[in-house]
Amino acid sequence: MRQQLEEEIFGTGQPGGGTGEPNRRAMQSFAALVVSLTVLVGGGFAAYHFIGPAIEKFVATDDYPGPGSGSVTFVVDEGASGSEIAAGLVKAGIIKSTSAFISASSATPDQAKAIQPGSYTMQKEMTAKDALAYLSDPTHRSVKRVTVREGLWASEIYPILSKASGIPVKDYQAAAKNTKALGLPAEAKGNVEGWLFPSTYEFDKKSTAADQLTTMVKQAVKVMTAEGIAKDKWEETLIMASIIEAEAGSSADRPKVSRVFWNRLDEPTGETAGFLQSDATVSYGAKRRAVAPTQAEIDDASNPYNTRAHKGLPPGPISNPGKDSIDAAVHPATGDWLYFVTVNPDTGETKFSTTFAQFLIDQNEFKAWCTANPKAKC
Incomplete structure (x- = not known):
């Protein structure tokens, strides 16, 4: 019965032992008491009327009177089962028995389900009911x-x-x-x-x-x-997502930025000849945060992340991208753009183009912004 109750409240797992844990003979006596009273009184409400007080009296002998004293740190681990929490409370001297905690949990299942991983500063020798209420209150949680x-x-x-x-x-x-x-x-x-x-x-x-x-x-x-990404594509996806994360002026632009870079990779002999020409990759390799790399950094072919000097993807990710950029890498927008430039880094406004001539026009807007913002390190 106790095992069944534990599974109904917490899902799975066996209640642990520890100081104050009822021994097997006591549990057998408890089961016998329940069976005897059930046979004597019958089912339904009448049975609960007689059995309920008996159960409470039995459990009470395995519970501290409270309210508790002293201070002890108790940790609820990620993924801990109800039985593991109860056993840990017993071991820490916070409650007297796992049966008392499981009984309290059965009476207030919403509290049992509200317990979250974290550290809790509790008292020793608390009643199981008080311990449960304390753990279910998120304001007591320290993480x-x-x-x-x-x-x-x-x-x-x-x-x-x-x-x-x-x-x-x-x-x-x-x-x-x-x-x-x-x-x-x-x-x-x-x-x-x-x-x-x-x-x-x-x-x-x-x-x-x-x-x-x-x-x-x-x-x-x-x-x-x-995302359903094949494992052999994980690194490639993260590399592309990291570049998108660094280059996109806004969330809405991520799929379009993705398309520009995939278009460049897909046409190794085309207008861009397979060069990504990403300023962000150059800056990463130079280990310098900037709106744009310096000419010396652009000309540095010894930088393996310099995608102006080296074709294809860089050797690894250049940042730690979020889900939106990973989504964009996997699901690029439809278009034939080969160029883009964020003309206003303050607002993130970005312009996309299919020809180098249009790109140069757009780039002049960015240069004008740089002139107006000399501290931006363009």
């Missing part, structure tokens, strides 16, 4: 929440994670080198760039730098799997 926006380099993400967690940047840098431990797919060729999926994360206080990077990599894989 490391950090937002990583789209388009950042891995080297820019580590300080953001470090500031939120207190873990040194060097720990993230070291963790990023152990790509096997992070679960980085072989397609990434040992480079985490592009695979640290941007989102808002809630990391447990005990999470390490490796734990956090692993979560981000898993999320990237999850998104690409949901």
